[in-house]
Amino acid sequence: MRLAAALGAALVVGGCMTVPTRPELLVPTRARAKALERDGQLRPALLEWKVARAIDPGDADARANEARLTARIEGLVAAKLGDARAALQRGAPLQARHALLSALALDPSNASAAELLRGIGDVEFATHTVRAGETLASLAERYYGDRTRAEVIWETNRLPPGKPLAVGAVLRIPEIRGVPFHALGRTPPAAAVAAVAPPRGAERAAAPPPDEPPEVNPLLADVRDAVERKEFASALADLDRFLADNPRDREGAELRKLALYRQGQSAYEDKKYDDSYRSLTLLAKLQPDYQDAAALLQQARRQVVDEHYLQGIRLFREERLPEAIAEWKVVLDIDPQNVNARRNIEQAERLLKALEQRKSR
């Protein structure tokens, strides 16, 4: 009875305003999901795939994409939390803050990220306009009384590596917990310091007790930054050197895994599946259950297999038989069970032989 009424209503409604069909509704939803993911908005993209699945619960593509993106987000969140903890340890609260916010953007109900973020609170910083002749080290000397803190300013402002400061550039100089902070600079030329924000310290009667300055291995900090900048090759080379001298260093070993993971992930995103497969295979040898690396490795493996298989087909069609065979052999190296590749190789070899026989006649 109720069903009949509902059906009747649907007939009337459907008839008068031409409700789009499910496939019609799915097309823009899918497009939106893909565009969002391309734009790096992973969580909104995931929600859009979930909407697609609400429109059509049987849509296998939406389901697969949702699962893939969920795994990818989980991996990224774990990595961001790791980054944040490491940044906190080396006394870089602004970096930690950014990593934690990024984790929350991926997983807005992540309680650990929210809690760590609350712990950081406000980071005070001064704004500095660069004048001729100033270097990161001279700024570190002015604000922290310590030239070796240049790194923090470089990191906070995400400056390109190895380039001199641009005159007139406005830099943020963060307070480092546990390091005396001369927010106005130790020898302040009035014009150079634009503002100090937030104007809070004045209202506080007692400053929080300074924390112990954390132990930081500068080389590992550099490596971490290189990973952050996606300069994986140099990060891994530095790590190799470091681990050769300190074979038991845990942080170094962890960092190598992180670098391989990120390298694999980044290559996958750039559709460089061979590279991704190579890095993730190395990682799997170190720790098979690293985050979602196993799943990602499987995906990369599938992509590599597909890529070489299809390349083989293309070459075969162009009658470049030896090259086609080589592509399919790569497939067999990775996936020895691949029946199609095996069969294609046999067929191509037969053809090749026949051609040679004809030629020799």
Add this chain to the structure above:
Amino acid sequence: MRALSLLVAVIVLGGCATLGVDRPTVARAGGGVVVGESDDFVVVVPSRTEHPDSLARTYLGDASKGWMIEDFNGGRRVFKAGERVVVPKRPWNVSGVAPTGYQLVPILVYHNLGAQSKGRLVLGADAFAEQMRYLKREGYRVVTLTEFVDWLRLKRQLPRKSVVLTFDDGYHAFRVYAYPVLKKLGFSATLFVYTDYVGAGRNALSWDELKSLAAEGFDVQAHSKTHADLRRASGETDAQYARRMQAELAEPPRLFERQLGRGVQFLAYPYGRVDDAVLARVREQGYAAAFTVRRESNPSFVRPLEINRSQIYSEMTLEQFARNLNLFHQENLR
């Protein structure tokens, strides 16, 4: 004429009522056609022009959840017949952090009100009413302080255009000038009263008035005992300071319990002043949240004992008032 149009309608209806195989076939009275549904979402195509609140009544059983539909569909408040509308069935972004930045919730502080503005802290009734109508017109959703604190604990998602209203000190003028406006617009508010002031003369609210306001859903919370700066005074000994803090922080909850029959969870710092020693005492006394007057909106990860509030002064124009309503901090978090 009318008969003719009716006839046309019948023909049109009859003529186009053909359904394709893949056409959605579930409809609900008033809400349009349900295209599909999962645990998270209902996807709807409205049959006529609908507002988020009307769709929320149909699909979420509660018109006050209209903000969920509004926020999920790009902040739009009108949906045309035939377009796709996604109805989220549960929260989808509790902390309000997104790849492009994060949600902020402004908390406004009012003090005394009067028939006319007088000085900075006596706001004219007309100006107040104008500000409240502005909030309504612009689609702000007034949320309670309890809802706000639940948000900090990631227990609840708040509307994108949330705002909290608070009134400090406990002036009788709240009952005269603010109450009718808030009632009419359906806005909730929190009163932070300092207990020495309650029932003290013509300008203060009495415990009875507070009790009846509480019964109507207005929230009454602590603003210390004497409204003195809670930071240690110069020359105050440890023992003196401890005794003073005990009175300022522990007595209000006791009095609230006795007079209103319920405890206190929140504290507004007198003058908004706080330091680390005060924080420690407030934490010790079990306050769940405490409020300054630092002029800034709040992210969900604000520290619960240092929540920002923006004071509204009588000399502010409507435009200046609106500048306190920051709802989003843009930051690239991709």
